[in-house]
Amino acid sequence: MISALLDNRRFRSWGGQILLLGGFAALLAWLVTNTVSNLNARGIRVGFDFLWRQANFPISESVLPYNPSDTFFWAYVTGVGNTITISLLAIILSTALGLAVGLARRSKHPLISGVAGVFVTTMRNMPLIVHLLFWYAIATTSLPAPRMAYHPLPGVFLSLRGFYIPSLDLDGAALAYVALLLAALVLLVMFHRKIIALVRPDTDHPILILVAVFAAVALVLALIIRPSGAISVPAIKGFNFAGGLRLSPEFAALMLGLVIYTSAFIGEIIRGGIDAVAAGQWEAGRAIGLSECHTLTRIIIPQALRIIIPPMTSQYLSTVKNTTLALAVGYPELGLVVGTVINQTGQAIESIALLLAIFLTISIAVSLLMNWYNARVALVDAR
Amino acid sequence: MSTLNMDAVGALPNPSLPPRRTRKSFVQLLFGDLVSACLTVAVGALLLSMVPVLNWAVFDAIWTTNDPAACSQGGACWAFIVAKFRFIIFGTYPPDEQWRPLLVMGIILAMILGSLSPRLWGARLIYLWVFAVVVMLVLMAGGVFGLEPVSTSKWGGLPITLLLALLSLGLGFPFAIFLALGRRSNLPIARMLSVLTIELVRGLPLVGLLFVASILLPLLLPAGWSIDKLGRTLAALTIFAAAYLAEVIRGGLQGVPSGQVEAAKALGIPGWKAVAHIVLPQALQKVIPPLTNTAIVMVKNTSLVLIVGVFDMLSASRVAATDPMWPAPFVESYVFVALIYFVICFGISHYARWLESRVQARSYR
Numbered sequence: 001m002i003s004a005l006l007d008n009r010r011f012r013s014w015g016g017q018i019l020l021l022g023g024f025a026a027l028l029a030w031l032v033t034n035t036v037s038n039l040n041a042r043g044i045r046v047g048f049d050f051l052w053r054q055a056n057f058p059i060s061e062s063v064l065p066y067n068p069s070d071t072f073f074w075a076y077v078t079g080v081g082n083t084i085t086i087s088l089l090a091i092i093l094s095t096a097l098g099l100a101v102g103l104a105r106r107s108k109h110p111l112i113s114g115v116a117g118v119f120v121t122t123m124r125n126m127p128l129i130v131h132l133l134f135w136y137a138i139a140t141t142s143l144p145a146p147r148m149a150y151h152p153l154p155g156v157f158l159s160l161r162g163f164y165i166p167s168l169d170l171d172g173a174a175l176a177y178v179a180l181l182l183a184a185l186v187l188l189v190m191f192h193r194k195i196i197a198l199v200r201p202d203t204d205h206p207i208l209i210l211v212a213v214f215a216a217v218a219l220v221l222a223l224i225i226r227p228s229g230a231i232s233v234p235a236i237k238g239f240n241f242a243g244g245l246r247l248s249p250e251f252a253a254l255m256l257g258l259v260i261y262t263s264a265f266i267g268e269i270i271r272g273g274i275d276a277v278a279a280g281q282w283e284a285g286r287a288i289g290l291s292e293c294h295t296l297t298r299i300i301i302p303q304a305l306r307i308i309i310p311p312m313t314s315q316y317l318s319t320v321k322n323t324t325l326a327l328a329v330g331y332p333e334l335g336l337v338v339g340t341v342i343n344q345t346g347q348a349i350e351s352i353a354l355l356l357a358i359f360l361t362i363s364i365a366v367s368l369l370m371n372w373y374n375a376r377v378a379l380v381d382a383r
Numbered sequence: 384m385s386t387l388n389m390d391a392v393g394a395l396p397n398p399s400l401p402p403r404r405t406r407k408s409f410v411q412l413l414f415g416d417l418v419s420a421c422l423t424v425a426v427g428a429l430l431l432s433m434v435p436v437l438n439w440a441v442f443d444a445i446w447t448t449n450d451p452a453a454c455s456q457g458g459a460c461w462a463f464i465v466a467k468f469r470f471i472i473f474g475t476y477p478p479d480e481q482w483r484p485l486l487v488m489g490i491i492l493a494m495i496l497g498s499l500s501p502r503l504w505g506a507r508l509i510y511l512w513v514f515a516v517v518v519m520l521v522l523m524a525g526g527v528f529g530l531e532p533v534s535t536s537k538w539g540g541l542p543i544t545l546l547l548a549l550l551s552l553g554l555g556f557p558f559a560i561f562l563a564l565g566r567r568s569n570l571p572i573a574r575m576l577s578v579l580t581i582e583l584v585r586g587l588p589l590v591g592l593l594f595v596a597s598i599l600l601p602l603l604l605p606a607g608w609s610i611d612k613l614g615r616t617l618a619a620l621t622i623f624a625a626a627y628l629a630e631v632i633r634g635g636l637q638g639v640p641s642g643q644v645e646a647a648k649a650l651g652i653p654g655w656k657a658v659a660h661i662v663l664p665q666a667l668q669k670v671i672p673p674l675t676n677t678a679i680v681m682v683k684n685t686s687l688v689l690i691v692g693v694f695d696m697l698s699a700s701r702v703a704a705t706d707p708m709w710p711a712p713f714v715e716s717y718v719f720v721a722l723i724y725f726v727i728c729f730g731i732s733h734y735a736r737w738l739e740s741r742v743q744a745r746s747y748r
Contacts, residue, residue, distance in 0.1 A: 016570070035602050111422070125725045125732070127687075129686045137714045142714060328689065328690060352594050359586065359591060
């Protein structure tokens with residue numbers, strides 16, 4: 001009877017799985033009981049009530065307004081805001097630099113491809129945290145005091161107190177104007193076929209038509225809204241700079257390290273994607289009389305994108321996760337805020353659970369977004 | 384008449400041959416047209432702007448001095464690296480016993496050199512590695528054979544970096560195989576648990592896992608159990624490595640044609656034997672190049688242990704640079720550490736390329 005049961009395939013596989021699940025549940029239960037007894041022994045109370053207490057610790061810089069009299073909850077929100085900001089900035093900048101690096105590596109020009117190759121090899125083979133600490137060391141020990149700051153470009157000052165760059169001071173109308181322009185640009189790109197068909201269907205230069213339409217829209221909007229803004233250039237006043245935008249050494253080191261490191265990887269992804277499109281596609285494009293530009297935009301890039309997007313997604317995700325290394329240079333992103341809160345309150349379980357939950361949410365959101373985009377790209381030119 | 388014909392034929396390109404390649408000279412490549420000339424000038428300007436860096440690193444640098452004050456002149460202070468070399472490499476390991484970590488590194492190097500050629504791979508090599516790891520841990524910890532005991536809180540420097548990378552990969556690998564098989568299996572509970580584990584770990588930053596290991600693990604275990612900081616860090620790195628290795632191995636499992644399993648079934652080979660002797664060997668062979676990639680990632684990731692206060696090479700160099708005797712040579716320290724990482728990772732990636740070319744040469748099927 002028992003041996004017959006053991007020989008039954010269904011029984012065996014389900015029995016094994018139930019054992020597995022039981023073992024997993026037992027492990028979880030064991031961990032939970034341990035934790036409860038440990039917490040009781042140490043007199044720690046678990047709960048998220050602490051979130052509404054006053055935080056009483058400073059956050060050195062943040063995108064969202066924050067001061068120490070805010071709650072712990074707002075401190076977390078500030079940390080998340082910083083994390084999202086540096087992630088987006090790092091992703092945009094490193095994609096731009098990575099594109100340049102990837103194209104440079106494919107260049108026929110020996111110096112360009114050589115320099116790009118050396119860049120990629122050296123930057124990829126060193127840990128990110130070493131990059132960050134290196135740039136932080138440069139920004140905090142090797143730069144001069146504000147009075148003798150390096151002045152590599154007009155309006156740009158590099159000093160021990162931070163990097164100063166010119167900034168754009170915009171009023172509310174100007175911000176609305178910029179937002180409207182962006183919206184117009186998106187609409188223009190979305191409906192470019194219809195607009196061209198409406199204005200001049202027989203044109204040879206569709207791009208020029210689009211530019212003209214955009215310029216007209218921009219002009220009309222400017223006349224209606226009347227934006228005003230001023231460029232503020234940093235200048236030395238006493239012992240420090242006034243005007244302009246200050247980038248703290250922490251932020252500058254984080255951005256430099258993260259962008260340089262990530263762009264080396266993105267460059268390789270882009271180069272791999274372009275290389276993977278068969279040379280015959282270029283030749284076929286030429287053979288049917290397409291211009292080089294059209295071959296690139298209509299034949300090569302759509303196919304290369306399909307190869308590039310999956311590794312690019314995981315690269316973007318790991319960039320978001322890599323921003324947690326900012327705590328090595330003291331930039332107050334989520335990881336650093338969590339560390340500080342744990343030191344202040346001892347609410348380790350809740351804080352770490354929040355950290356993990358937030359990163360899981362970001363990871364899942366990004367992969368869903370990228371999967372959606374990937375499906376779209378795959379559908380557009382499905383054979 | 385016939386000569387004229389021959390000339391005419393000779394002037395036309397032979398249609399059966401590919402068009403002749405026009406090879407440009409180096410100068411032509413650099414200055415052939417306007418765009419490349421501009422690019423050449425731009426790259427030249429970029430390289431010229433590196434001259435101050437070169438001056439700092441080589442010509443103005445101080446290479447040997449015993450007087451820290453001589454180092455505050457503007458050039459790189461490589462003399463500092465010379466003076467602190469032992470500290471950066473061995474950390475706070477007792478100076479009289481530093482031959483032990485040195486021997487450990489020698490064993491690692493010898494074992495790696497000995498395992499390079501695929502011809503030697505096999506079960507015997509795995510046993511040898513297990514033995515070597517035990518010997519290395521005994522050497523580091525001491526307490527037996529008359530070796531003075533050294534607590535893990537004093538371990539440091541390069542041996543920590545190497546041991547963490549090696550152990551996290553080695554311990555993570557068996558877990559990774561189970562996770563990958565679970566994810567590919569058609570048993571729903573096993574698949575669900577594997578997917579959950581893999582995606583959970585891969586969705587989290589390593590810093591988060593290190594936080595969990597260093598802060599939460601003592602709370603999760605019964606009161607009497609205590610794992611030291613190094614062990615907890617190793618646990619986090621192992622789980623992390625296992626999840627990433629599992630995804631790589633899954634790729635290999637997907638690449639094994641289903642005909643292989645069907646053939647095994649037709650021969651009456653039981654399921655687990657078919658997996659162990661037919662599917663896994665083929666799957667692992669396919670994923671050797673991406674596995675070396677994961678190895679590079681793990682070597683680089685060991686540097687994150689600095690965040691939870693484990694004294695690896697990077698922490699040692701940072702602490703060394705805070706010595707008030709020297710003029711804060713942080714940049715030099717980090718450049719030195721970066722070079723060591725570069726040598727290791729570059730070595731692994733070149734080995735991977737060599738291995739790949741060998742595999743390609745042998746894939747005659």
